[in-house]
Amino acid sequence: MNIHHKPTYEERISAALNNTATPLARKGDLIKILSAALKAVDPQSVVRNNLWQIGGELRVGPNAFRLTPKSRFVTAALGKAAPAMLTGAIHQLGDYYGEGLCICKHLDSTDNPFPGTRYILGNHPVPGAGSLRAGEALKSLVIGLGEEDIVLLLLSGGGSALATLPASGITLEEMQQLTVTLLHAGADIHEINTVRKHLDLLKGGGLARLAYPARVVTLVLSDVVGNNLEVIASGPSYPDPSTFADALEIVERAAKHGVIPARIRHHLERGCRGELPETLKPIEPDAQRSFNTIIASNVNASAAAVAQAKALGFTAETVTNELTGDARAAGAQIASMVKTRGDLNKPFLLVWGGETTVVVKGRGKGGRNQELALGAVKELSGVPNILLISLATDGEDGPTDAAGALVTGDTLNRALVKGLNPESYLRENDAYAFFEGIGDILRTGHTGTNVNDLIFVFGF
Numbered sequence: 001m002n003i004h005h006k007p008t009y010e011e012r013i014s015a016a017l018n019n020t021a022t023p024l025a026r027k028g029d030l031i032k033i034l035s036a037a038l039k040a041v042d043p044q045s046v047v048r049n050n051l052w053q054i055g056g057e058l059r060v061g062p063n064a065f066r067l068t069p070k071s072r073f074v075t076a077a078l079g080k081a082a083p084a085m086l087t088g089a090i091h092q093l094g095d096y097y098g099e100g101l102c103i104c105k106h107l108d109s110t111d112n113p114f115p116g117t118r119y120i121l122g123n124h125p126v127p128g129a130g131s132l133r134a135g136e137a138l139k140s141l142v143i144g145l146g147e148e149d150i151v152l153l154l155l156s157g158g159g160s161a162l163a164t165l166p167a168s169g170i171t172l173e174e175m176q177q178l179t180v181t182l183l184h185a186g187a188d189i190h191e192i193n194t195v196r197k198h199l200d201l202l203k204g205g206g207l208a209r210l211a212y213p214a215r216v217v218t219l220v221l222s223d224v225v226g227n228n229l230e231v232i233a234s235g236p237s238y239p240d241p242s243t244f245a246d247a248l249e250i251v252e253r254a255a256k257h258g259v260i261p262a263r264i265r266h267h268l269e270r271g272c273r274g275e276l277p278e279t280l281k282p283i284e285p286d287a288q289r290s291f292n293t294i295i296a297s298n299v300n301a302s303a304a305a306v307a308q309a310k311a312l313g314f315t316a317e318t319v320t321n322e323l324t325g326d327a328r329a330a331g332a333q334i335a336s337m338v339k340t341r342g343d344l345n346k347p348f349l350l351v352w353g354g355e356t357t358v359v360v361k362g363r364g365k366g367g368r369n370q371e372l373a374l375g376a377v378k379e380l381s382g383v384p385n386i387l388l389i390s391l392a393t394d395g396e397d398g399p400t401d402a403a404g405a406l407v408t409g410d411t412l413n414r415a416l417v418k419g420l421n422p423e424s425y426l427r428e429n430d431a432y433a434f435f436e437g438i439g440d441i442l443r444t445g446h447t448g449t450n451v452n453d454l455i456f457v458f459g460f
Contacts, residue, residue: 006108009035009042012395012444021439022408024387025460026347033308033349034456038393040304041451043081043221046296047088047154050219053096058150060217061293065150067096072149074141075100075117078134078163079156079233080124080394080450081221083107089154089219090114101141103134103163106446122162125399126179132172135165135202142207145214147289153207153216157223157394157450159233160193165201167267167276174261175199178251181258186359188324189224191250193234197279198247198271199264203234205280208290216290222297223394223450225322225354229292239287240279244271297321298353298451301393305456309349314458316349323354323455327368328426330356331375331390335407338457339383346385352455358398364430367398369453370441373405374431377422381412387458391442394450403444404453405435414438 007015013034017027024030039045052059056067067073073096077086082104090097100117105124113119122131142151166175178199182192197204208216216237224231229238248268251260270276280287302318309316319337323330334352344350356368366374369390376388390404397404415422415438425434435441 007445009038009447012447016403016442016444019443020406020441022406022410025385029312030458032312033305034389034391036308037301037305037454038447038449040300041221041296041393041449043084043156043449044088046221047085047219048092050293050295051089051092053093058096060152060219060291061295063217063291063293065215065217067150068148070148072145073098073152074145074149075152075154076138076141077102077104077154078138078159078236079221080105080158080446081156081448082154084448085154085156085219085221086114086117089152099141101137103138103159105158105162124158124161125183126176127161127164127172128176129172131162131164134163138163138202138207139165139210142211142214145211147213149214151211151214151216153218153237155218155233155236156221157233159236160196160203163202165206167199167201170199170263170267174264177259177261178264181260182254184360185254185257186357187250187254188357189355190228190231193231194242195247195250196234197240197242198244198268200234202236204230204240204242205235205238205287205290207236209280209286212286212289214289218290218292220292220294221450222294223452225298225324225452227294227297229294237290238292239282239284243278244268244276248272296451298454301451301454302351302353305351305454306349314347314349315345316351318351318353321353323352323356325356327356327358327371328375331372332379334455334457335376335379335388338386339379344459346459348459350457353452355452358429360429362428362430364425364428364433365400366429366431367392367400367402369397369404370400370402370431370435371426371429372455373407374422374426374434376407377411377415380407380409383409385460387460389442389456391454391456393447393452393454395444395447400432401443402432402441404442405431406440406442411438411440
């Protein structure tokens with residue numbers, strides 16, 4: 001592909017499926033169904049559908065705001081979908097667009113920079129030097145605004161790591177060590193963000209505090225099960241119900257899986273004693289000046305896949321959008337359920353959405369989608385005409401270049417012929433090497449969107 005051409009979702013899915021080793025039935029339909037899921041949560045489109053400038057009024061989701069001649073207007077896009085969300089906003093704002101900041105994980109040749117906008121690459125999933133630069137820039141953007149001013153925040157998953165502003169006395173290196181320990185402990189996104197919110201001046205409503213008395217208006221592309229606004233990107237503009245005590249309890253549980261820096265533990269203990277201010281709560285004036293709207297989520301993606309499948313003649317349904325828990329166990333459970341469903345007329349599609357976790361005990365490489373798929377291999381063995389595809393909607397499954405993997409009833413036999421025992425690879429958390437070895441890794445490249453994971457099970 002031409003590097004100056006941004007691949008469509010159909011092109012990404014087609015290339016990913018064409019590069020797998022397993023022969024696929026109705027491949028054209030598979031491409032249409034998977035790409036429909038991604039198109040439904042296209043960041044640029046969903047922003048444009050929720051942002052309007054009419055005369056002197058700005059309409060953001062269900063809210064309307066008057067802009068006076070004295071109003072200053074700034075835009076901050078934060079998260080994996082930031083470039084596309086910002087493009088959608090600029091299209092809608094026209095001349096009203098002024099100063100802007102885009103904090104993202106990737107910026108490629110098709111993401112054209114806009115005048116008046118600063119672009120910063122943060123780090124993910126572990127915050128780094130780029131994340132620290134981004135945090136400082138975000139603070140500088142909103143500090144000193146007045147009550148007639150507006151901050152438009154375009155928020156998507158990954159924002160919690162991509163921008164950080166550690167509390168006084170805590171270093172970036174200590175935040176990095178803590179993040180690694182939490183990930184190795186299998187902490188879910190809710191737990192990780194609860195801890196971050198009590199160590200970072202941007203999170204847990206911190207951005208709303210920094211911007212006060214300006215109005216902070218946020219459009220959110222959700223990557224969190226249940227779409228809890230206080231969890232998405234650690235809720236920079238939303239009140240936080242969690243406490244220092246909650247954060248300390250999570251850290252103490254994770255301590256057996258790695259190092260907890262002493263100053264982080266001390267900071268949380270001080271907060272528990274009331275020596276430090278809590279995160280933003282709903283009754284505070286800062287919270288009353290902040291407005292948040294979810295514009296797309298995993299629910300929209302799965303619904304679009306189901307609708308497309310039905311249009312193509314499949315029996316189709318979403319089983320749940322709240323899949324959580326251990327990835328390998330979830331894979332085995334999904335495979336087992338599919339085998340026992342006797343009410344499905346072929347062709348069929350079942351969709352699960354959510355975010356599982358991986359407890360890292362081995363030295364291998366992979367992500368939760370690949371580990372889920374590996375967990376399904378044994379259970380699906382010998383089952384004819386079934387295809388499981390586990391897909392990270394952002395195209396990045398864990399610290400790998402894969403979006404996920406696919407499994408059929410023949411996967412186990414093909415693996416054993418090559419000397420690949422799935423149980424051994426599970427023990428080492430090495431799902432990437434397993435699926436790479438049999439040629440069934442899915443690589444879409446980063447998609448520009450991010451609404452958690454989707455697991456598709458097709459019956460033909």
